[in-house]
Amino acid sequence: MEFKNPSQELERFRGRLTVAGGFVLLCFTMLLTRFVWLQIAQNSYYTTRAEENRISLVPIVPNRGLILDRHGVVLARSYAAYTLEITPSKAKDIEQTIDALGKIIDVQPKDRKRFKKLLDESRNFESLPIRTRLTDAEVAIFTAQRYRFPGVEIKARLFRQYPGGAFASHILGYIGRVTDRDIAKIEEQEQEANYRGTEHFGKSGLEQRYEFALHGTAGFEQVEVDAAGHAVHTLARTAPIAGNNLTLTIDAELQRIAETAFGDRKGALVAIEPATGGLLALVSTPTYDPNLFVDGIDSANWRELNESPDKPMVNRALNGAYPPGSTFKPFMALAALTTGKRRPEQTISDPGSFTFGGHTFRDDKKGGHGSVDMYKSIVQSCDTYYYILANDMGIDNISNFMGQLGLGQRTGIDIEGESEGILPSQAWKKKRFKKPEQQKWYAGETISIGIGQGYNAYTPIQLAQATAVIANKGVMFRPHLVNYITDTVTGERTKIEPTPLRTLDLKPEHLEVIKNAMIGVNKEGTGARAFAGASYVSAGKTGTAQVYSLKGSEYKAHAVKQELRDHALFIVFAPADEPKIAMAILVENGGFGAAAAAPIARLVLDYYLLGKRPPGPAQPDEAASDDSP
Amino acid sequence: MNTFNFNIVRKYWERLIAPIDGPLMLLTGLLLILAFGIMSSASPERLGAQFANVCVALLVMRILAQVPPQRLMHFAIPIYVGGILLLIAVALFGDVAKGARRWLNLGVMRVQPSEIMKIAMPLMLAWFFQRHEAMLRMRDFAVAALLLLIPVALIARQPDLGTAILVLAAGFYVIFFAGLPWKILAAMFIAGLASAPVAWSLLHDYQRARILTLIDPEKDPLGKGFHIIQSTIAIGSGGVFGKGWREGTQTQLDFLPERHTDFIFAVFSEEFGLAGNLILLTLYALLIGRMLMIAANAATLFARLLAGAITMIFFTYAFVNMGMVSGILPVVGVPLPLVSYGGTALVTLLSGIGILMSIHKNRMLVQK
Numbered sequence: 001m002e003f004k005n006p007s008q009e010l011e012r013f014r015g016r017l018t019v020a021g022g023f024v025l026l027c028f029t030m031l032l033t034r035f036v037w038l039q040i041a042q043n044s045y046y047t048t049r050a051e052e053n054r055i056s057l058v059p060i061v062p063n064r065g066l067i068l069d070r071h072g073v074v075l076a077r078s079y080a081a082y083t084l085e086i087t088p089s090k091a092k093d094i095e096q097t098i099d100a101l102g103k104i105i106d107v108q109p110k111d112r113k114r115f116k117k118l119l120d121e122s123r124n125f126e127s128l129p130i131r132t133r134l135t136d137a138e139v140a141i142f143t144a145q146r147y148r149f150p151g152v153e154i155k156a157r158l159f160r161q162y163p164g165g166a167f168a169s170h171i172l173g174y175i176g177r178v179t180d181r182d183i184a185k186i187e188e189q190e191q192e193a194n195y196r197g198t199e200h201f202g203k204s205g206l207e208q209r210y211e212f213a214l215h216g217t218a219g220f221e222q223v224e225v226d227a228a229g230h231a232v233h234t235l236a237r238t239a240p241i242a243g244n245n246l247t248l249t250i251d252a253e254l255q256r257i258a259e260t261a262f263g264d265r266k267g268a269l270v271a272i273e274p275a276t277g278g279l280l281a282l283v284s285t286p287t288y289d290p291n292l293f294v295d296g297i298d299s300a301n302w303r304e305l306n307e308s309p310d311k312p313m314v315n316r317a318l319n320g321a322y323p324p325g326s327t328f329k330p331f332m333a334l335a336a337l338t339t340g341k342r343r344p345e346q347t348i349s350d351p352g353s354f355t356f357g358g359h360t361f362r363d364d365k366k367g368g369h370g371s372v373d374m375y376k377s378i379v380q381s382c383d384t385y386y387y388i389l390a391n392d393m394g395i396d397n398i399s400n401f402m403g404q405l406g407l408g409q410r411t412g413i414d415i416e417g418e419s420e421g422i423l424p425s426q427a428w429k430k431k432r433f434k435k436p437e438q439q440k441w442y443a444g445e446t447i448s449i450g451i452g453q454g455y456n457a458y459t460p461i462q463l464a465q466a467t468a469v470i471a472n473k474g475v476m477f478r479p480h481l482v483n484y485i486t487d488t489v490t491g492e493r494t495k496i497e498p499t500p501l502r503t504l505d506l507k508p509e510h511l512e513v514i515k516n517a518m519i520g521v522n523k524e525g526t527g528a529r530a531f532a533g534a535s536y537v538s539a540g541k542t543g544t545a546q547v548y549s550l551k552g553s554e555y556k557a558h559a560v561k562q563e564l565r566d567h568a569l570f571i572v573f574a575p576a577d578e579p580k581i582a583m584a585i586l587v588e589n590g591g592f593g594a595a596a597a598a599p600i601a602r603l604v605l606d607y608y609l610l611g612k613r614p615p616g617p618a619q620p621d622e623a624a625s626d627d628s629p
Numbered sequence: 630m631n632t633f634n635f636n637i638v639r640k641y642w643e644r645l646i647a648p649i650d651g652p653l654m655l656l657t658g659l660l661l662i663l664a665f666g667i668m669s670s671a672s673p674e675r676l677g678a679q680f681a682n683v684c685v686a687l688l689v690m691r692i693l694a695q696v697p698p699q700r701l702m703h704f705a706i707p708i709y710v711g712g713i714l715l716l717i718a719v720a721l722f723g724d725v726a727k728g729a730r731r732w733l734n735l736g737v738m739r740v741q742p743s744e745i746m747k748i749a750m751p752l753m754l755a756w757f758f759q760r761h762e763a764m765l766r767m768r769d770f771a772v773a774a775l776l777l778l779i780p781v782a783l784i785a786r787q788p789d790l791g792t793a794i795l796v797l798a799a800g801f802y803v804i805f806f807a808g809l810p811w812k813i814l815a816a817m818f819i820a821g822l823a824s825a826p827v828a829w830s831l832l833h834d835y836q837r838a839r840i841l842t843l844i845d846p847e848k849d850p851l852g853k854g855f856h857i858i859q860s861t862i863a864i865g866s867g868g869v870f871g872k873g874w875r876e877g878t879q880t881q882l883d884f885l886p887e888r889h890t891d892f893i894f895a896v897f898s899e900e901f902g903l904a905g906n907l908i909l910l911t912l913y914a915l916l917i918g919r920m921l922m923i924a925a926n927a928a929t930l931f932a933r934l935l936a937g938a939i940t941m942i943f944f945t946y947a948f949v950n951m952g953m954v955s956g957i958l959p960v961v962g963v964p965l966p967l968v969s970y971g972g973t974a975l976v977t978l979l980s981g982i983g984i985l986m987s988i989h990k991n992r993m994l995v996q997k
Contacts, residue, residue: 009930013925013933013937014925016806017937020806020941021921025914027952028910031910031957034956034957035864035903036903038864038865039865039906040868043866045865046862046866047865047868049862050866053859053878053879053882054878226884227884
């Protein structure tokens with residue numbers, strides 16, 4: 001380039017400086033424009049955003065309502081406790097975090113297992129409990145070292161407690177952590193806002209059926225929070241409203257006596273107040289401890305409960321369908337009277353068997369019962385009488401009448417998932433089977449229906465309801481567990497009114513025949529031993545239902561494996577003239593109904609009608625009644 | 630006794646402030662006082678440390694204010710070469726922090742050699758142009774460009790895009806003030822635009838993410854967009870007069886990340902609003918104006934170029950910082966000059982101001 005004159009060069013430099021100065025002003029003007037845009041034009045938008053940052057609506061979970069028995073004994077309650085929780089998305093290494101926590105706070109292997117299971121099931125932005133029910137000392141220890149554990153927090157949570165443990169668990173059900181399926185239910189009820197902070201949801205039993213009544217109304221706290229979400233201070237608070245209390249028709253003491261009477265045996269017992277449909281006891285054994293589910297059940301316990309051959313999670317009273325055996329006979333007899341197929345005094349001659357289409361149907365008693373009328377057929381449980389009767393009536397007449405009694409239909413009890421059972425009929429068989437030759441009903445199949453065998457399969461609650469209908473002279477009520485719901489704020493009680501389902505067209509004189517025959521069972525028949533010396537009059541019927549087809553050979557209990565042994569059944573109502581209680585009892589593989597099931601009924605009735613407690617060690621769980629509110 | 634002592638104190642005081650430029654010192658002082666006000670809201674626990682930083686930086690400034698520009702020229706090559714060597718050492722043995730190799734552990738202290746280049750670069754180039762004064766050719770510009778690009782490339786590789794851009798800018802300003810023809814500037818601008826896609830492909834993923842975040846911060850509100858969303862909320866919610874000193878909810882409730890360093894402008898803006906911003910911009914503009922004046926009156930080419938470049942570096946810090954915090958520039962680690970917490974940047978910036986003071990005192994000296 002050319003040589004330059006210094007002053008010319010200075011001019012050029014100053015020119016460049018002017019350009020630079022102009023650039024500075026231009027850039028600062030840009031910034032200023034930006035600030036005006038943000039701070040004036042967009043100010044209200046950003047003010048809102050800042051407020052949203054600052055103020056957080058924290059839901060306060062309401063106290064879940066109590067569940068009480070008819071006398072106020074607490075069966076389920078809630079209490080607050082501290083939990084130690086990990087938010088997986090915020091914690092760096094979960095294993096390491098738990099190891100380090102284990103050094104300052106007691107973390108059992110089962111806590112780890114449970115946490116793992118929760119982790120598998122959860123969305124990882126929610127915080128999951130590693131330890132529940134911290135002591136005050138543990139809370140203090142952790143709080144002091146909190147800085148070491150990012151993503152770990154202490155939270156005050158409400159817990160459900162079932163003071164009776166495994167007692168009445170098939171009635172109460174249990175609650176567990178909210179799952180996607182529960183969320184769908186919450187959305188269906190448009191309760192999303194109310195459930196924002198809720199972590200538990202009823203999974204079975206009353207806890208499930210009355211979830212929305214028990215839950216209550218969430219409160220809200222307006223808190224100022226920092227960026228980490230920690231509350232700095234509270235600005236406003238709307239208190240939560242505790243859930244409603246459920247008072248049941250169940251009598252806890254009766255329930256306990258019944259459960260205890262089963263001992264180790266599997267089975268079910270349903271006791272109904274005939275005049276209302278209110279359930280006094282609903283037993284299914286074995287039971288399980290619903291407390292296990294509250295914090296999230298660990299996989300070992302879960303597997304044990306689910307894989308046990310005794311199936312403790314199955315509510316046998318509602319979901320077990322069993323052939324009714326001879327307990328079916330009073331209903332058959334009533335059907336015969338109502339349809340005019342038999343008169344009470346009509347007799348048949350029983351040679352000990354009935355042959356139909358080349359097949360011999362045997363009676364229990366070798367050589368037969370001789371001349372048998374209706375009374376004797378029930379008292380002595382004569383099979384031949386009912387083989388012939390069933391054959392005379394035909395399957396559809398039987399099924400029409402039994403359907404009226406509610407057999408083979410859901411009773412509508414206030415627990416979800418009840419089974420239907422099987423009420424055999426021509427139509428049923430057509431629907432049930434695919435192949436045309438199987439769809440046809442054969443007359444020979446009707447014969448064993450008469451003694452409660454064959455395709456017959458009813459749930460214990462259906463049998464109890466049918467018994468209650470007879471006791472209540474044909475008026476059928478919907479069985480229910482909840483007597484009234486109490487609003488915990490106003491104290492207002494909403495009674496669950498007994499719902500008459502239908503009134504059967506039954507003649508009083510026919511009912512009288514059946515009742516007398518059933519009284520006879522407990523006085524001089526198959527139930528006499530169990531009810532010897534009873535100071536009240538009861539009407540019952542024993543039953544023994546075959547699990548295993550003997551194909552003509554003799555049945556010997558000892559020779560048959562436990563799980564193939566007959567089921568023992570018993571139905572009863574008492575006092576016979578003014579029934580206060582109707583009951584169906586089933587003891588799985590219990591053998592004879594008279595020996596296995598009727599004595600349970602005696603214990604229950606003695607308590608309910610006479611206030612007599614069974615002898616033996618006092619029940620330690622009686623302390624549960626101390627927990628009344 | 631008293632009078633005697635007072636005279637001695639006065640004598641020392643006069644000697645102490647002799648090289649200090651009044652207007653420059655006044656504006657710098659106002660900004661530093663403002664900075665303490667903001668710091669006591671953003672991070673009061675750091676006030677003491679920042680005060681110490683300011684003292685050290687002022688001392689460095691005072692020392693440099695006394696060094697005549699001609700003496701500084703002697704340091705140009707040693708500092709530049711030393712800086713390059715340190716950058717190479719960083720590349721070989723540097724400490725890795727947050728995925729970048731930027732620090733060199735010297736046993737007693739850790740240094741970030743890229744910071745040194747912010748002063749070394751304009752010093753070196755100004756020296757270079759001074760030597761070729763009066764017979765500048767295109768070839769000289771090419772050599773200057775090479776001198777500039779070597780350290781820039783080393784810093785960009787660390788990777789530290791923010792510092793690389795600042796060093797690049799520092800060198801560019803010198804070349805610009807030295808008189809790089811407009812035609813070439815225009816050509817460079819066009820070439821720059823054309824090569825943008827190539828440059829994009831050379832960027833690290835996180836650097837690309839920062840640019841994408843600028844375009845749409847709400848895409849990742851809790852991740853990469855968090856800083857910028859929270860700082861624009863802070864600024865926007867400040868309104869005209871702000872929420873009041875220590876009353877900014879974004880600041881006090883921890884929503885603003887890095888609020889004592891790179892994002893301190895958002896703290897100020899939230900608490901003092903548009904009015905505060907206007908005052909801050911005015912202070913910066915006046916300071917830059919005074920610095921430009923000093924550059925315009927400097928005695929030698931070296932002094933002029935150095936003064937001009939230092940002024941524009943100062944401006945670049947201010948503009949890039951406020952631009953990124955308010956969401957119009959991508960987030961690069963540039964502090965708000967004289968306000969953000971941190972000793973290194975303070976020393977660098979006040980060194981520059983010290984040099985300008987010296988240039989101003991020596992403006993009447995005749996060129997050798």
